[in-house]
Amino acid sequence: MERGDVVPLLGEVFREHGFEGASLAAITARTGLGKGSLYHFFPGGKEEMAAAVLAEIDGWFEAQVFAPLREGADAPSAIRDMLAKVDAYFRSGRRVCLVGVFALGEVRDRFSDQVEGYFAAWRDALAGALRRAGRSEADAAEQAEEAVLAIQGALTLARALRDPEVFTRTLERLGRRLLA
Amino acid sequence: MERGDVVPLLGEVFREHGFEGASLAAITARTGLGKGSLYHFFPGGKEEMAAAVLAEIDGWFEAQVFAPLREGADAPSAIRDMLAKVDAYFRSGRRVCLVGVFALGEVRDRFSDQVEGYFAAWRDALAGALRRAGRSEADAAEQAEEAVLAIQGALTLARALRDPEVFTRTLERLGRRLLA
């Protein structure tokens, strides 16, 4: 088992338990790794583990979502791709957003840059694509903010109501609105 | 100090730390009460404290928001009032939604009824008001779901970006859209 293999597992633990709730016991259970290995890969303990997870998430979204949004020649289809990737990533509403979970807790302050950077990058990349798709500056900014926030809200509501359809419906509505 | 005075303070602790993160130490610090008093008021421990907080929140929203939405003679002004109350309650985006925080964690399952009930009541009350304001059944349901989810998402994004304006803007947009 390598460090790179552990990070996604850590992600699941933090996603489900939050930072404080993710006990070393839960982490060893999920990863199958003892403390020895864990502290060998992450000498900084939980803090370093969480940072690694955030970095991996950021890297994934950067490569799969933000960059295509920024650089895609065809803006509308880049937006369509974003929605598809987001649907897959969040398992159609059955999975929660780790960065969102962190944002709500007081851990937020410990990972300020990463939390802020993730959402800002998303919003700005989407606004850029909307701009290139012909929207005004103001309209693009408003629609982008609204879309990012709707995705977060839909994940929360879907989990609260145990109804993943809330998320699916939201993505569809977003598709209609952003590509109109 | 009475039990009723303690509940709002408990609410703040759970809001800021989440359920797992709200240690008895943090609770005694915030309330100024020793364990003796705490367990005198809440023999069931943290679980009972959290339940009391959720009940209080639900009671507040029921009286201040849901009931007016359901029974208000003038539906549009009931909706306007809802937005004003929500803005005040969440301190214009500087305060986070405890029920939303619970919904994202695994505590969700322990307080299933209360979490689910809160959001379902809100959505349904709003949908009813929209219906009375002249919308079709389908349109009312969609707009209500979208509004509730946007409020949650806006709280998350506002906190993530440290920008309460996100929340304020969202409420304004909601006002325009719901009252159009």
Add this chain to the structure above:
DNA sequence: TTTGTTACGTACCAATCAGTACAATTATGG
């Protein structure tokens, strides 16, 4: 003033927490 109840602080409990130390194992490369 006496009596009974409600409120509260403190000392304690076993369990668990994050983290450390270190020996044993497993790969790896020469």
Add this chain to the structure above:
DNA sequence: CCATAATTGTACTGATTGGTACGTAACAAA
């Protein structure tokens, strides 16, 4: 094969966890 380094399990640490026990205040009604 051998040596060196990268992994991993286990036993431990002191601190903190939620919760209990119990003694003591404050209070009311009589």
